[in-house]
Amino acid sequence: MMRLSWFNVVSLTFGFVFLYLPMIILVIYSFNKSKLVTVWAGFSTKWYGELLQNEAFLNAAWVTLKVAVISSTFATILGTMAAYVLVRSGRFFGRTLFSGMIYAPLVMPEVITGLSLLLLFIGIGMDRGVMTVVLAHTTFSMCYVSVVVSSRLFTFDQSLEEAALDLGCSPAQAFRLVTLPIIAPAVISGWLLAFTLSLDDLVIATFTTGPSATTLPIKIYSAVRLGVSPEINALSTLMIAVVTVGVILASLASKRNVAKMRQEEIAAVRAE
Amino acid sequence: MRRFFLIAVPFVWLLVLFLVPFLIVLKISLSDAALARPPYTPHFEWAEGIWAFFSQLDFENFVFLTSDSLYWKAYLSSLQIAVISTFLTLLIGYPIAYGMARAPEEWRPTLMMLVILPFWTSFLIRVYAWMGILSKEGLLNQFLLWSGIINEPLVILNTNTAVYIGIVYTYLPFMILPIYAALDRMDGSLIEAAEDLGCSRLTAFWLVTVPLSRNGIIAGCFLVFIPAMGEFVIPSLLGGSRTLMIGKVLWEEFFSNRDWPVASAVAVVLLLILIVPIMLFQRNQQKQAEAEQ
Numbered sequence: 001m002m003r004l005s006w007f008n009v010v011s012l013t014f015g016f017v018f019l020y021l022p023m024i025i026l027v028i029y030s031f032n033k034s035k036l037v038t039v040w041a042g043f044s045t046k047w048y049g050e051l052l053q054n055e056a057f058l059n060a061a062w063v064t065l066k067v068a069v070i071s072s073t074f075a076t077i078l079g080t081m082a083a084y085v086l087v088r089s090g091r092f093f094g095r096t097l098f099s100g101m102i103y104a105p106l107v108m109p110e111v112i113t114g115l116s117l118l119l120l121f122i123g124i125g126m127d128r129g130v131m132t133v134v135l136a137h138t139t140f141s142m143c144y145v146s147v148v149v150s151s152r153l154f155t156f157d158q159s160l161e162e163a164a165l166d167l168g169c170s171p172a173q174a175f176r177l178v179t180l181p182i183i184a185p186a187v188i189s190g191w192l193l194a195f196t197l198s199l200d201d202l203v204i205a206t207f208t209t210g211p212s213a214t215t216l217p218i219k220i221y222s223a224v225r226l227g228v229s230p231e232i233n234a235l236s237t238l239m240i241a242v243v244t245v246g247v248i249l250a251s252l253a254s255k256r257n258v259a260k261m262r263q264e265e266i267a268a269v270r271a272e
Numbered sequence: 273m274r275r276f277f278l279i280a281v282p283f284v285w286l287l288v289l290f291l292v293p294f295l296i297v298l299k300i301s302l303s304d305a306a307l308a309r310p311p312y313t314p315h316f317e318w319a320e321g322i323w324a325f326f327s328q329l330d331f332e333n334f335v336f337l338t339s340d341s342l343y344w345k346a347y348l349s350s351l352q353i354a355v356i357s358t359f360l361t362l363l364i365g366y367p368i369a370y371g372m373a374r375a376p377e378e379w380r381p382t383l384m385m386l387v388i389l390p391f392w393t394s395f396l397i398r399v400y401a402w403m404g405i406l407s408k409e410g411l412l413n414q415f416l417l418w419s420g421i422i423n424e425p426l427v428i429l430n431t432n433t434a435v436y437i438g439i440v441y442t443y444l445p446f447m448i449l450p451i452y453a454a455l456d457r458m459d460g461s462l463i464e465a466a467e468d469l470g471c472s473r474l475t476a477f478w479l480v481t482v483p484l485s486r487n488g489i490i491a492g493c494f495l496v497f498i499p500a501m502g503e504f505v506i507p508s509l510l511g512g513s514r515t516l517m518i519g520k521v522l523w524e525e526f527f528s529n530r531d532w533p534v535a536s537a538v539a540v541v542l543l544l545i546l547i548v549p550i551m552l553f554q555r556n557q558q559k560q561a562e563a564e565q
Contacts, residue, residue, distance in 0.1 A: 011367030109502025
């Protein structure tokens with residue numbers, strides 16, 4: 001095994017300090033008593049209290065959550081279908097166009113995606129609100145889901161599906177009983193990815209929303225443009241905390257899953 | 273029948289919500305601005321046939337983009353900012369990825385997670401975090417004044433420097449991960465062989481490690497460059513009024529000036545600029561996927 005040189009240690013330390021220090025400072029200053037965000041005036045949790053009484057933020061948070069849950073669920077269904085089509089359906093008319101449309105949104109600048117969807121909604125005379133944001137988010141996040149799911153579909157052994165079909169399963173049963181359990185971890189991480197993308201999105205939501213549906217990023221953006229505020233620091237801290245706990249739980253769960261699968265494999269080999 | 277359904281549902285969805293909107297942008301970029309709502313007058317009717325369609329195309333908005341120096345300055349300045357910040361991200365990201373790949377094996381999953389974690393936290397919040405650090409009374413200036421390095425606070429927030437810092441900070445994980453993936457796959461004995469054959473450590477690094485991580489470097493650079501080019505949030509929060517980036521221009525053209533045809537033309541040109549790097553990126557990814565199989 002290679003040893004870490006002093007250069008490696010320095011660059012790793014510098015790198016992780018750079019990545020984490022701004023967020024740590026943000027969290028620390030959310031507990032600042034002073035309204036001035038750059039002067040430390042003692043510990044206080046009053047900004048969290050004020051945040052919980054700010055109805056505009058709470059409403060925006062509720063709208064955001066609703067949009068994220070609905071759009072990521074649709075995106076997971078559509079994205080998994082698209083992945084299955086790309087990996088398993090062979091050739092069909094328009095396949096190149098189809099795969100192009102799956103990959104293009106991943107690299108499309110958000111301002112262009114947002115602008116084009118808004119022009120579509122106006123063109124067909126659709127009222128803008130929660131519904132249009134859900135449609136927009138579903139469209140770009142289904143592409144991320146399909147990339148995650150198709151990489152899993154590529155690697156798993158297709159003969160398992162064929163065996164199920166030979167043993168009398170209908171294609172639907174084979175998918176439900178064999179394919180789905182195998183690709184489930186990828187489908188779940190696809191859903192999580194779509195969910196966070198939706199929670200996080202400012203640009204596309206600003207273009208596609210109407211006055212009735214203000215999402216949390218839009219609210220934060222308009223507050224932040226006026227400068228740094230301790231209330232936003234408190235809100236950011238809560239969001240960082242939720243994500244950190246979520247990611248750690250997910251990684252522990254997947255680690256346990258891997259360990260369990262390995263044990264089962266060992267048991268299966270012994271049984272033979 | 274089932275296969276048809278399976279293909280048709282996502283296909284039609286993407287056609288209606290991705291391709292058609294795009295064609296609408298193209299169409300509006302070729303229309304005249306009018307004060308009516310929606311603020312554009314279609315310049316042609318689809319029904320009149322192909323010939324009428326072509327004879328009525330109007331490139332007025334594109335001509336306008338070249339006549340007003342704001343636009344080409346914004347494209348050039350976006351290009352400059354995207355290129356420089358991609359280079360800076362590579363300069364900072366490579367040593368980190370290299371350190372990760374050389375770290376003891378049991379540390380690597382944790383290091384990986386530490387790089388991915390910021391990616392899951394809100395982009396907006398990560399940009400916002402720098403506003404409090406870089407402002408005139410911010411923590412960086414406080415620290416530098418306190419340590420005696422400077423006598424007067426530096427103006428960093430609302431300049432291009434702040435935009436560079438913001439882009440490097442938010443896109444760093446996109447650079448680290450592909451480079452780390454390439455370095456992790458590398459066979460360590462190749463370095464030993466090079467050193468046995470008389471290379472110094474530095475030469476071995478240049479002649480063996482860097483070329484072997486080339487695909488990771490290319491992928492990382494595209495993953496930073498492409499989104500940085502159309503970036504809106506970072507220049508609008510960290511940049512100043514003099515920071516020109518095309519994403520910001522498009523936004524203002526649309527929301528403040530309400531000139532939809534010009535905003536659409538700006539979008540079409542931006543996409544034309546990005547098409548080359550996007551194609552190159554796809555090819556690089558495809559080649560890598562084939563090499564792995």
